[in-house]
Amino acid sequence: MKKARYYEQNLGHxxxxxxxxxxxxxxxRRYPDLMIHRIIKMALRGELDDKxxxxxxxxxxxxxxxxxxxxxxxxxxxxxVDDLEKxxxxxxxxxxxxxxxxxxxxxxxxxxxxxxTIEGMIKLTSLxxxxxxFDEKHYRLVGRSxxxxxxxxxxxxxxxxGVDMDALRVEFVPLLDKIKGRRxxxxxxxxxxxxxxxxxxxxx
Numbered sequence: 001m002k003k004a005r006y007y008e009q010n011l012g013h014x015x016x017x018x019x020x021x022x023x024x025x026x027x028x029r030r031y032p033d034l035m036i037h038r039i040i041k042m043a044l045r046g047e048l049d050d051k052x053x054x055x056x057x058x059x060x061x062x063x064x065x066x067x068x069x070x071x072x073x074x075x076x077x078x079x080x081v082d083d084l085e086k087x088x089x090x091x092x093x094x095x096x097x098x099x100x101x102x103x104x105x106x107x108x109x110x111x112x113x114x115x116x117t118i119e120g121m122i123k124l125t126s127l128x129x130x131x132x133x134f135d136e137k138h139y140r141l142v143g144r145s146x147x148x149x150x151x152x153x154x155x156x157x158x159x160x161x162g163v164d165m166d167a168l169r170v171e172f173v174p175l176l177d178k179i180k181g182r183r184x185x186x187x188x189x190x191x192x193x194x195x196x197x198x199x200x201x202x203x204x
Contacts, residue, residue, distance in 0.1 A: 005068040006032050008060035032067045035060075083168035086118045090170045091163045097175065102154045105141060107134040110150060112158055112172055120170035122158065129176045 006023075013021035024033040039056070042048045103119060104111030110122040124132060130143035132150070140151035150156070158172040 006064040008064045080168060087163045087165055087168055087170060090118060090160055094160050094162060097157065097159050099155060099157055102150060102152055102156055105139045105152055112156055118170060120172040122172045122174055126173045
């Protein structure tokens with residue numbers, strides 16, 4: 001889903017099926033909130049004359065763009081700090097083993113979330129028991145030879161392999177003998193019964 005952005009025109013709200021919609025939070029904690037409150041005060045005081053409306057129509061488009069961009073940068077910075085602290089924490093737990101849940105499946109590996117909410121990555125090259133193929137439609141990796149599937153939501157046991165401080169990423173390796181992935185049932189081949197009557201080779 002495309003990320004929402006601030007806009008100077010009233011476009012309504014699709015999710016609420018509202019033709020008129022204005023976003024702000026309480027308490028005021030964002031600059032867009034402050035702008036909305038200023039405009040509401042102007043309207044209540046009868047200060048929204050033609051001159052003020054023209055002025056706002058000229059400044060609000062750029063204000064909306066800047067607020068959207070700044071909010072994205074702020075969120076990126078917040079995530080980076082969270083990832084940094086998680087990496088610093090897990091750096092003291094190298095080689096420890098944990099039970100986790102597969103929280104993401106990609107063509108280059110798996111993301112696993114631990115009970116403490118820390119997420120790490122298992123690189124595809126770490127799945128050494130087989131060659132795994134990415135099934136994008138079903139969000140899973142499938143072993144080409146053994147048929148093992150590693151799907152979103154599966155439980156998996158891992159060991160903390162290391163921490164990449166440059167990429168702000170915790171790296172796991174799977175404990176393959178403990179993986180709780182699902183193996184498809186192999187079809188059982190029934191032995192073909194031989195006829196009770198054997199052909200007589202001497203019959204002419």
